[in-house]
Amino acid sequence: MPDHAIATNPSVQAQLDRLTMLSPGRDVLGLERITALLDRLGNPHHGMPPVFHVAGTNGKGSSCAFLRSAIEAAGLTCHVYTSPHLVRFNERIRIAGKLIDDDLLTALLADVLDQAEGLQASFFEVTTAVAFLAFARMPADACVIEVGLGGRLDATNVIAKPAVCGIASLGIDHEAFLLAPENGIADMPPLDRIAFEKAGIAKTCVPLVTQKYAASMANTIAVQATSSGAKLLARGEAWDAVAYEGRLHYRDQTGKISLPLPRMPGAHQADNAALAIAMLRHQSAIVIPEGALSAAMEWTRWPARMQALGKGPLTDLLPAGSTVWLDGGHNPDAGAAIAKMLENGPPVHVVIGMLKNKDAVGFLKPFAHNIASLLAVPIPGHEHHDPDEFCRRVQDELAIGEAHPSDDVAAALMGLGSGFQPAHVLICGSLYLAGEVLRLNGELPD
Numbered sequence: 001m002p003d004h005a006i007a008t009n010p011s012v013q014a015q016l017d018r019l020t021m022l023s024p025g026r027d028v029l030g031l032e033r034i035t036a037l038l039d040r041l042g043n044p045h046h047g048m049p050p051v052f053h054v055a056g057t058n059g060k061g062s063s064c065a066f067l068r069s070a071i072e073a074a075g076l077t078c079h080v081y082t083s084p085h086l087v088r089f090n091e092r093i094r095i096a097g098k099l100i101d102d103d104l105l106t107a108l109l110a111d112v113l114d115q116a117e118g119l120q121a122s123f124f125e126v127t128t129a130v131a132f133l134a135f136a137r138m139p140a141d142a143c144v145i146e147v148g149l150g151g152r153l154d155a156t157n158v159i160a161k162p163a164v165c166g167i168a169s170l171g172i173d174h175e176a177f178l179l180a181p182e183n184g185i186a187d188m189p190p191l192d193r194i195a196f197e198k199a200g201i202a203k204t205c206v207p208l209v210t211q212k213y214a215a216s217m218a219n220t221i222a223v224q225a226t227s228s229g230a231k232l233l234a235r236g237e238a239w240d241a242v243a244y245e246g247r248l249h250y251r252d253q254t255g256k257i258s259l260p261l262p263r264m265p266g267a268h269q270a271d272n273a274a275l276a277i278a279m280l281r282h283q284s285a286i287v288i289p290e291g292a293l294s295a296a297m298e299w300t301r302w303p304a305r306m307q308a309l310g311k312g313p314l315t316d317l318l319p320a321g322s323t324v325w326l327d328g329g330h331n332p333d334a335g336a337a338i339a340k341m342l343e344n345g346p347p348v349h350v351v352i353g354m355l356k357n358k359d360a361v362g363f364l365k366p367f368a369h370n371i372a373s374l375l376a377v378p379i380p381g382h383e384h385h386d387p388d389e390f391c392r393r394v395q396d397e398l399a400i401g402e403a404h405p406s407d408d409v410a411a412a413l414m415g416l417g418s419g420f421q422p423a424h425v426l427i428c429g430s431l432y433l434a435g436e437v438l439r440l441n442g443e444l445p446d
Contacts, residue, residue, distance in 0.1 A: 005089040009102040015109035016089065019126055022113060028122040029153035037129050038158060040115040044129075044136035048143050049079065050285035051159050055147040055198040056168025056211075058333050059272040062264065062302045063168050066276035067144045069296035072097060074288045076141035081131040081156070083124065083148050086303055086328075086435030087444050093131045096140045099446065108133055124148050128155040142286055152200020163285035165201045165230070166209045166275050169268075170194055170217060171333035172359075192220045199224035202232075207282045209233045211275060233282050241274035243267065248297065250277055257290055260297040265306040265325075268337045273297060303445045304328040304434035306341055309427075312441035317413040321422035324413075326438070328431035330354060332362040338428065339366035345424070347372035351412045352390075352429040356383040360390060361397050363429065368394075372424075373402035375412040379433050409437055 007013040038045055052067050054060045061082055071078040080094035093100040100108075108130045116126055128148070135143050142163070147154045151167075172190060188196060195217040202208045208230040210221055218234065225232040233239060239252035248259045248270050259277075262269040273296070280288045309315050309324040318324065325348075327338060342348060350371050354360045364371070374394060376387035387405030394400045406412040409427060416423045427437055438444060 005085065007089055007102075009106070011106040012089065012102050012109070015106055015113060018113050019109065019123060022116055022121070023123045023126065024120050028120075028125070029150065031153060031155070031158055033119050033121045034125045034128060034155040034158055037112070037116055037119055037121050037125065038132065041112065041129060041133055045132045045158055046160075047136040048132060048159075049135065049140045050163035050283075051143045051145055052279060052283070053145050053147070053156065053159060053162040053165045053201055054168065054279075055151040055154075055166070055201050057171040057194065057198075057331065058329070058337070059168035059268065059275070060146055060166075062269060062272040062300075062305060063166060063275045063279075064144045064146045065302040066262070066273045066296050066300050067279065068094075069300040070276065070280055070288050070292050071142050071144070071286065073292035073295035073299065074286070076286060077139070079131075079135045079138065079140045079143040080145075081128070081135070081143070082146040083127070084431055086431060087439045091445050092127060093134060095134055095138050100134060104134065105130070122155075125155045147198075147201065150197040150200070152197050154201075157201055160203065162203060162206055164207045164209060164279045164283035165203065166279045167198050167201075167211065167221065168272060168275055169211055169333060170198060170213055171331055188220070189216065192216050195220040196224060202228040202230035204229035205231065207231045207233055207279075209239070209275060209278045209282055211235050211271065233278065235274075235278070239278045239282070241270070241277070243270040248273065250274060252278065252281055254281065257293065259290075259294050262297050262300060264300060264302060265308070266337055266341050268340070269305075273300070303438060303443075304431060306338070309437075309441055310443060312443060314410060314413060314437060314441040317410060318417045318425065319420055319422050322417075322425065323422075324425045324427065326434055327426065327428045328434040329428060330358045330363060330430055332359060332366070335363040335366040338426070339370070342367050342370040342426075345370075348424045348426045349416050350374045351377060351406070351409055351425060351427045353377040353379040353387075353409075353433040354385050354390070354429040355379065355432070356385055358385075358430075360385055360429075361393060364394060364398060364400075368398040368400055371400055373404075373416075374400050375404055375406045375415065377406050377408055377412055377433070379430055380408075380436070382430075382432055384430075409433070410440065
């Protein structure tokens with residue numbers, strides 16, 4: 001699915017319209033176009049501050065958020081590049097702690113698009129070039145860069161010598177791209193092919209910090225690391241972490257530390273935080289004291305990841321005492337993480353919209369038994385599962401009895417509020433839907 005963006009600033013919108021006209025209108029993997037574009041721009045990626053490069057299927061955005069919090073808690077400055085944005089395009093590029101402002105974004109988009117003529121660069125490739133140009137021009141102590149899609153052929157993978165690389169949780173997602181036969185690895189099992197693509201960010205003599213994976217996936221990553229000359233630092237071997245008695249207990253060859261558990265909801269966030277800690281402790285570009293790691297556990301927030309919505313126009317549609325959670329997860333592993341969050345709570349009313357290329361049943365299956373009712377909604381501006389067909393499928397395949405289509409999230413919440421009893425609601429299925437919910441409820445990411 002191609003990215004797109006709408007801005008409230010007319011100057012930014014004019015450049016985004018140019019981008020839409022110049023890009024091929026689809027996701028494209030490969031390093032040829034981004035390499036040519038950056039060369040036209042003077043190769044700004046060679047002049048950026050030390051880079052923390054993070055790949056993965058689930059959790060990489062949260063790990064990036066923990067990295068940023070720890071770096072800033074140490075009194076240092078940090079550029080951050082993540083995707084997609086939820087509400088505003090500016091969310092993708094953070095300059096030394098602040099979202100890029102409209103004037104600078106307009107100027108950088110114009111500079112990059114002037115040089116992109118004839119290259120057929122994709123939306124993400126142009127965005128990446130804009131971020132790298134900003135990061136090279138603006139001073140900071142470090143850069144945190146999230147892989148967009150896969151790793152080996154992702155536009156961010158032109159960085160030749162990052163300070164450290166990390167791979168978060170792995171699972172099946174973006175099958176049409178990462179499992180495509182033309183990638184040359186069709187004979188591998190699907191999860192091993194995913195691992196192969198993610199491990200493509202490994203670089204010679206650069207630490208590669210990884211989570212625990214199934215044996216075949218771990219072996220695939222190890223082969224990639226050896227082939228590239230990277231220093232593999234696998235969880236359970238070079239480092240490990242465990243949450244118990246209300247603390248996160250971490251250890252590696254330099255010692256043990258005990259930290260508060262992350263304040264972000266979900267047991268899986270301890271794993272995402274642990275990856276960030278391991279990355280910070282296995283690099284030498286910047287110094288992060290233990291106190292900054294503790295502060296990061298308390299400070300880190302990442303919108304639309306089991307986020308409790310506050311009072312706003314949408315939540316006001318429900319009776320007093322209702323709770324509303326928002327999550328942008330959209331694959332089976334994300335569904336499993338949600339299931340752990342819900343297992344000791346009351347049944348939830350699920351409001352869901354999913355892109356057409358996502359496994360809706362696979363996502364819902366882990367927590368189907370916790371669903372009191374399901375309301376399927378469209379995702380405006382994107383190809384999505386038809387709400388009527390969505391409901392028929394979950395009724396047939398997951399035995400969810402109460403499943404109905406709804407026009408939009410507001411209509412779904414109004415229907416749930418008509419019973420006058422407090423409701424426990426989960427809005428989920430897509431980051432695009434989550435961004436629309438945050439906009440409508442007046443909770444813009446900052």
